[in-house]
Amino acid sequence: MSKTQDFACGFHDNESITNEKLIYPAASRNKESILQVLKRFLITDTENDDEENPLFVEIASGSGQHVAHFAPHFPNFKFQPTEVDSALLGSISYYAKHCPTKNILPPLHLDICNSLSQYGFKEESIDYIYNANMIHITPFECTIRLFENAGQYLKRDAFMITYGPYAKDGRLSPDSNIRFDATLRDIDPSYGVRDINDLTKLGEKNNLSLIDTIEMPSNNKTLIWKKN
Ligand SMILES: C[S@@+](CC[C@H](N)C(=O)[O-])C[C@H]1O[C@@H](n2cnc3c(N)ncnc32)[C@H](O)[C@@H]1O
Numbered sequence: 001m002s003k004t005q006d007f008a009c010g011f012h013d014n015e016s017i018t019n020e021k022l023i024y025p026a027a028s029r030n031k032e033s034i035l036q037v038l039k040r041f042l043i044t045d046t047e048n049d050d051e052e053n054p055l056f057v058e059i060a061s062g063s064g065q066h067v068a069h070f071a072p073h074f075p076n077f078k079f080q081p082t083e084v085d086s087a088l089l090g091s092i093s094y095y096a097k098h099c100p101t102k103n104i105l106p107p108l109h110l111d112i113c114n115s116l117s118q119y120g121f122k123e124e125s126i127d128y129i130y131n132a133n134m135i136h137i138t139p140f141e142c143t144i145r146l147f148e149n150a151g152q153y154l155k156r157d158a159f160m161i162t163y164g165p166y167a168k169d170g171r172l173s174p175d176s177n178i179r180f181d182a183t184l185r186d187i188d189p190s191y192g193v194r195d196i197n198d199l200t201k202l203g204e205k206n207n208l209s210l211i212d213t214i215e216m217p218s219n220n221k222t223l224i225w226k227k228n
Pocket of ligand 1: 006024025050059060062063066084085088110111112113130131132133134137139142
């Protein structure tokens, strides 16, 4: 069973999802272009066979579509979806159970504003942290905590990958992103599209360097952060 929700993410109807999958039209559109970026940055050729499978943790999985699309392309990785909204866990589980490569772990009910130690993660134990479309739809405090957690729980030289709309040098474009930002701030003044310069400062505080900015379809960007 599947259920399509038009204005995805964070604005769903709070009905718990069981034994069916949600389809966010935005995630359906962007998952393939994000996968192409991941194929450039995820390191798949581990020389040491005894090494554990790389751990890819997604923060704010939403419907669960992104990990479901990525996981079969990285069969030696373990994908850990997480989500703060418990109503979405059933949809994420549905995708995880039906993944042909069986490398998606059951979702964790996780609020990124808490320390990842509360969910059993050890310091410097995560190979990749991935977060799409959350930074602008949450108070800035969530972004601060995302960066602090990444700085503490990513392994050395590991990557955090963030995706969404961003401003740069105080400028946001095109007009559709300016209107989107205004809509978000009307919904909640603590929301809003963030400036890459502010994120870079947060990165510096948490040993994370912005090593690449990739332009994506629909005026979004993927930012690649490396733990020093
Ligand atoms: C716009 S949706 C993005 C979902 C998915 N990543 C995607 O791109 O389709 C934003 C998600 O952030 C989640 N979220 C909001 N606050 C959060 C928090 N404090 N910790 C973890 N996730 C959070 C929401 O529940 C929602 O699922």
